[in-house]
Each structure stands twice: as structure tokens, then as C-alpha cells.
Amino acid sequence: MIRIGILGDIGSGKSFVAKNFGYPVFNADYEVIKIYKSDKKVFGKLKKLFPQQISSFPINKKEITKIILDKNSNLKKIIQIIHKEVRKKMNIFINKNKHKKIVILDIPLLLENKINQKKDILIFVDSKKKDILQRLVKRRNFNKKLFDRFKEIQFSAAFKKKRSQFTIQNNYKKKTLKRDIKIILNQIL
Numbered sequence: 056m057i058r059i060g061i062l063g064d065i066g067s068g069k070s071f072v073a074k075n076f077g078y079p080v081f082n083a084d085y086e087v088i089k090i091y092k093s094d095k096k097v098f099g100k101l102k103k104l105f106p107q108q109i110s111s112f113p114i115n116k117k118e119i120t121k122i123i124l125d126k127n128s129n130l131k132k133i134i135q136i137i138h139k140e141v142r143k144k145m146n147i148f149i150n151k152n153k154h155k156k157i158v159i160l161d162i163p164l165l166l167e168n169k170i171n172q173k174k175d176i177l178i179f180v181d182s183k184k185k186d187i188l189q190r191l192v193k194r195r196n197f198n199k200k201l202f203d204r205f206k207e208i209q210f211s212a213a214f215k216k217k218r219s220q221f222t223i224q225n226n227y228k229k230k231t232l233k234r235d236i237k238i239i240l241n242q243i244l
Contacts, residue, residue, distance in 0.1 A: 062218070068180055086140075
């Protein structure tokens with residue numbers, strides 16, 4: 056099985072690119088949402104860490120946002136708890152898809168949390184800064200301060216691009232994207 060890790064800045068279109076490969080996708084952001092909604096063990100750990108801020112189960116995303124913005128170190132504390140669970144879910148996903156030719160890993164902190172393996176194929180999704188900002192501002196619940204807090208803990212786009220074997224220039228057009236994916240898959244397979 057070939058593992059393809061999708062890298063890029065927040066809002067660069069990683070999930071859009073991942074979905075268009077036509078192979079099973081592990082989407083870490085989606086898994087985090089599910090964990091907040093259904094994992095009582097994670098709720099217990101977060102409630103213990105932030106008893107004043109976390110009020111009830113399922114975990115309210117607004118409470119998490121407030122905790123992250125209250126103190127710089129809070130984001131790392133939350134990530135330590137959440138990413139253990141995300142990693143478990145990823146391992147289940149990989150096991151379930153072990154007979155597939157390719158799996159796609161759409162994990163924003165893939166490199167930062169050392170989730171990638173040496174043999175993984177890394178693809179950097181490159182987008183123009185102005186396009187990224189326009190897309191982010193359109194998102195429901197976009198919070199610039201939260202965005203900045205996440206940017207602080209991520210490797211730079213230049214570093215991610217350098218670590219990648221391939222780059223996809225995302226212009227948000229499906230036809231161009233499909234062509235670029237086909238070129239990459241022809242080189243990999």
C-alpha cells in the first residue's frame with residue numbers, strides 16, 4: 056500500500072485535493088469533530104485539564120476555541136490529547152484499507168506530529184495567499200486569532216514544500232486538479 060500525505064497551508068485546499076484522488080481518504084479534521092461529539096474518554100481528559108471552560112458532553116467547539124485563545128500553551132495540551140485518538144483512528148483506517156493500492160492522509164499536522172513514515176509520498180498543495188484568505192474568510196466560524204494560533208504551531212509552507220516529492224498548484228478548478236493528480240499517479244504507480 057502506498058500512503059500519500061497531503062501537505063499545505065491552512066485553507067490551501069488539502070481536503071479538496073485529497074477527495075479528488077479517487078482513493079480512500081483519512082480526514083483528520085473530520086475525525087476530530089467526531090471525537091468531540093462522541094468520545095467520552097477525551098471529554099473526561101479535557102474536562103480534567105480545563106474544568107472551568109468545558110461544561111458538558113458533547114464538547115462544544117466554541118469552548119475549545121475559547122480555551123485555545125485564552126493561553127498559548129493550551130493548543131498544544133489539546134493536541135496532545137486529541138492526536139493520540141486521531142492516530143488510533145488513522146491506524147484503524149489504514150488496517151481497514153490495507154489491501155488498497157493507495158490511501159490518502161489528509162492530516163494538517165502530519166509532519167509536525169511525526170505521523171508520516173519515511174516511505175510516504177508527500178504532496179504539497181500550493182495556493183495563492185490571496186485565494187487562501189478569500190476562502191478562509193468565507194468559512195462559517197472563521198476566526199483570525201484562531202487561524203494565527205494554528206499557524207504558529209505549523210511548519211512553514213516552504214519547509215513542507217521542500218519535504219514534498221510533488222506539488223499541486225491548486226487553482227480550485229476540478230479539471231486542472233484531475234489532470235495534475237493523473238500525472239502524479241502515473242509517476243507513482
